[in-house]
Amino acid sequence: MDAAPTATTVRTTCAYCGVGCGVLATPRADGGVTIAGDPEHPANFGRLCSKGSALGETLQMEGRLLHPTHHGVRTDWDTALDLVAERFSATIAEYGPDSVAFYVSGQLLTEDYYVANKLMKGFIGSANIDTNSRLCMASSVAGHRRAFGSDTVPGTYEDLELADLVVLVGSNLAWCHPVIYQRLAAAKAARPAMKVVLIDPRRTMTADIADLHLPIAADGDVALFAGLLPYLAEAGAIHCDYVAGHTEGFVAALKAARNLRLAEVAEATGLKRDLIERFYALFARHEKVVTVYSQGVNQSVCGTDKVNAILNCHLATGRIGRPGMGPFSITGQPNAMGGREVGGMANMLAAHMAIEDEPHRNIVRDFWDAPRLAERPGLKAVEMFEAVASGQIRAIWIMGTNPVVSMPDADAVARALAACPFVVVSDVVEKTDTLKYAAVAFPAAAWGEKDGTVTNSERRISRQRAFLPLPGEARPDWWAICAVARRMGFGPAFAYDSPAVIFAEHARLSAHANEGSRDFDIGGLAGLDEAQYDTLAPVQWPQPGQPRTNAAPAGPAMEAGSRFFADGRFYHADQRARFVPTPLKRRPDDARSAAAERMDGTGDERAGDERADSPRRSDDGLILNTGRVRDHWHTMTRTGLSARLSAHIAEPYAEINPADASRLGLAEADLVVVSSPRGQIVVRALVSERQRPGSVFVPMHWTGETSSKGRVDALVSPATDPVSGQPGLKSTSVHLRRFEAVWYGFAVTAERPDTAGLDYFAVARADGGYRLEMAGLSPLEEPSILAEKLSGVPKAAILAYHDEATGAHRFAAFAGERLVAALYLSREPVAVSRVWAAASLASRHAPRERFRLLAGRGGADRPDPGAIVCSCFSVGVNEISAAIVSGRAVSLDEVGKLLKAGTNCGSCRSEIKGIIDGARVERPASAI
Structure with missing residues (x-):
């Protein structure tokens, strides 16, 4: 199985984006792990971003899926594996190989990807394996x-x-x-x-x-x-x-x-x-x-x-x-490139070979000794879930991804899975929006527990190494896939006992019948034994096993071993690249309407009242753009565990230009309903000049577990690119209107709050507990009942403040000197320091100090740091502003030296610069 954990520093690779940063992980005696950038890794040379730096904060066991389950009831591995193999085999026997599918993930390691692709395409005989990387690249x-x-x-x-x-x-x-x-x-x-x-x-x-x-x-x-x-x-x-x-x-x-x-x-x-x-x-x-x-x-x-x-x-x-x-x-994911290398997409074969190419199919068929290699492309991601909905696909195995949140038209995906006769989900988390539809759930190994390789955006293969023991009954994905394959009767082809053996086969296939005719060749790594695999340093492909022997190489040479196409030769049969005509297409759909948006100009290029040449929109619709925020990742199953990463942005939002906000009657911090023909969400309004007029940006991270209605991809059209099958996640026509809340609330709680019955909520981790935004469409008859519900403390023992004239109600509940809950209610969005209130959960509170919590701000001994700007060092906007106004630091470098802000990953430096520019305060003459 995977390599044994260790108590010494381990070189591994970050689990997040496609940069592929090297990480030094050092388990500590207290059970924690110290994380640092690897100064020897050629992708990052020791740098880490805020997410990478916080990896040690996301390794906790809370919320882990630790045992196989059948319809939510714990079972054992043998029973679960037997059931999956039996149901898949029976479905194939009755309805054919195209009645089953795998939906996999760029979170998988290359070795996991390889055996999943081999099982589906080579032995089941269908190409119905696709990946969430379809949504990315x-x-x-x-x-x-x-x-x-x-x-x-x-x-x-x-x-x-x-x-x-x-x-x-x-x-x-x-x-x-x-x-x-x-x-x-x-x-x-x-x-x-x-x-x-x-x-x-x-x-x-x-x-x-x-x-x-x-x-x-x-x-x-x-x-x-x-x-x-x-x-x-x-x-x-x-x-x-x-x-x-x-x-x-x-x-x-x-x-x-x-x-x-x-x-x-x-x-x-x-x-x-x-x-x-x-x-x-x-x-x-x-x-x-x-x-x-x-x-x-x-x-x-x-x-x-x-x-x-x-x-x-x-x-x-x-x-x-x-x-x-x-x-x-x-690329966006840590192993999107590795998935491409092994053919993890429905229209590809392993080792960058083409499924539509008969000679390529023959190479793979012969190498795998595959009895029924797929001969045509399978269903791509959007098509796959449409086939689940129609009943064409009757069994699906989802590995390491959360399509009920991340797929376009996500509610339709949920309905499809609810109706599917047999759904299997492999994950590390026991509660996701997708896992609730699983007949069988497999507990997967997480980052830090699994062993294998990933490939970054510059084709560099790096090792992910285990430095923690497998918890409970968690197992690597490759192990579960091979166990099912053996039970389906394909034992000899899946008799792997380690990821090193899988990698060696993957490398041999890349070189098989190649001789330079294909770009992906790592034959030089095919002979690695277990020890050499374990110590493999980051290496950029291609890595051919031996010099190409043909006098006229069949494919391009590499420039200095790192750049392709230096000699002007490509991989078409005639070795010439192709220009592809890209005429401008007129499309009447959601995306086309973007070309007619109003344009008042943004940023430094604005010049007075000059307008762009495109006409104004004739309705109130906006173009929805979705994407990521700085400190969160995908559906937050990992980053959501870190209070530090939630401090920068803790709530889903809609970023909208001031002109559009004014036209729609929206104010800063209002709650906003964003709707399309497919559904609606409720998020916080962020009014910003950075946003292009006529469009709105909503991040994609929030789920049904972390918000009431924050799943933005439920709004997105499932229309796809006709060539790639990739959905258009950034150009859906939507409408905005104010969420007519009659009360707003903010709370911090020591335990995860009960959100049942709330019309709006967004919950995030905080040091010592949780922070909760909420709102309601109907008046609260007795606000103290909500305080009692959130704190678990009888209302008679809760410290309270009421102002009936303004509708303000504030509560604080304690267990000894420890705050268990503080609640702030108002008829308008609550004006209280979130960071200060959340920090109160980790502090002790003497009786004479408790009324500060009702005031919503600290005294001179506990100043409010303000909204977090630098997540790496938890530095807030008020701290930065105070340093600037006082003249102690009036440049980026000086702020860094004084507060450390911006000196680690640097992703907050532009925000700090904006604070400096906004302050417009010159250093006092006495300080020069």
Whole structure:
């Protein structure tokens, strides 16, 4: 099974984004784990973001799924495994192999992914295995395959540091990939001539280092980059020799874009012409250009065309495969790349082979000795759950993901699972929105307990190593998959006894019948024994086992062993890249309406009352954009356990431009109903100039466990890109209205609060307990009853304050000197320091001090730090503001030296800079 835990420091890899940071984990005698960045890991060189730094705070056993269950009742592994194998086998026998499916996750390790894919495609005989990575980067895969003939990310992180121009498209790098953002920020500080362009509907924190921000309308990227191609031709920036010698289709692509003039680009993007011209000129002028793109490009119904429009510009200028230049897809999950390598998507085979390619199928069939290898693509994620709903799929195994929260039209996914005859879920958490539909639940090993490999966004394979014992009856995913496979009669093909053995087979397959004809080749790692696997250092692929023997290599060479396509050869049969025409498509659906949004201008590029060329919207609808916040991850099953990570943003919100808020009658901190034809949610209003007019941003992390109605993907259209099958999670038409609450409340409690009966709630961890936002649509007849319910203390023993005239009620309940609950009620959103109140749970309270809790603020001995800005060191806005106003610190570096804020992961530095700029206080002369 997995490697034994250890009491010494272990080198492992972070469990979060696709940066793939190295982590040093040191178990402590008290049962905790000390986490630090690995200074020797080439992805992060010791840096960690706020989430990575807090990994040790998320390893607790509270809420863990520790035993197999059948319909929620504990059972044993043998019974559960027998049942799953029996039900899957019986379903296949009666309805055929396409009646079953696996839905897997970028949280799986490569070894887990490999055996799941092998079982479904090679031995069950269906390609109905897909992954939540379909929601993240499928359009990038499709674009790569169309242009390069392979799913190859050509560059490295170093290219961002070497570039003279970095274009960030649909990527909030500062919050979603903070370590790479800090590498870029450091490079720009060292070379101020470097330019950074941010293309995003929101002026995110990443704009802090941007020389130019283009607040583009939803799905305007195709028009922007298609329009760039003829501009490059007219500017003389086309690399004619490269195009002629190494590509096909340039004339057709240019012809498709030739008539896309600046006025039409402006109309389709919602951008002012001068912004477009400034961006185009920067791109044409700089040879060393890296275009980094992420979910804002991929999560679209035209995402593949967006990717190819970007790739076309790099191919046309020959800016690919060389230091400091190239397109760069940065992934969202820790092992999205590893899943691609093993064929974890419904339209792929293992080792980057193509399921539609008969020679590739023969290679895999022969290598696996697979009796019934799938011969056609399976159902992609959205199609898969539609097939569950229709009864076409009658048994599904969901591994390490929460589709009832994360899939588009999420309520429809819930209904489909509720009606499915047999649902299996493997997870580490005993309560998720998806697990409630499971007939069988398997307790999976979590980060720190499991052993294997992951691959980051620059193709670097790193080890995740176990440093904790497996709790309860938790088991690695690969173990459970193989146990089911053996019970289904496929024993010899799944007789693995360790992840090292699986990895070795994966590596051998990558080199089998390859000879350079395929990009993914790690044959050089196929001979690792258990000890060598255990000590494997981070390594970037390809790693061929031996020099290629053919005189004329069948595939591209690598530049200095790290960059693909340096020699201008690609993986199409003729070794030439393909330009893909990306004509502007007129679409009447939700996403198309974004091109007609009003545009009042945002950010530094605003000029008086000048408007963009696109017409105003004629209704009150807005375009919904979904994404991540800085300190939380996916559906918060891990980050939600950390009070520190919940301190920055503890409640789901809708970020809306002031003009839209005024038009809709919404005020800061109001509760807002966001609705689409598929459902509605209730979130807090955040009124911000950073948000593009005509659009609204809502984060995707909140679940039915953490909020009453915060599952934003329940609103999202299930429409998908016709090539990649990736859903458009960022361009759904929605309407907003005020949630007509008659009372609002905030509470801190030592135990998880009972939220039953509340019209609105959002609950988050705090030091010593929980914090709870709430609101009601009907008056509270007796507020003290709610205080009694939340505290568990009889109301006669609860300290109380009432102001009937204003509707303010405040309560505090104690057990000895310990606060067990404090409750604040008001007719308006409650004005009380959340951070100060939450901190009171971990403090002792002498009787004479308890009335401070009713006041909602501390005295001079316990000043209110304000809303947390720096999660790494728990520094609040009031502390930063006080340092600035006093003149003790009036620059980023000085704030860092004084308070440590911004000196670890750096993802809060742009917020600190905003506080400094807002204060506009000069250092006193006496302090100079």
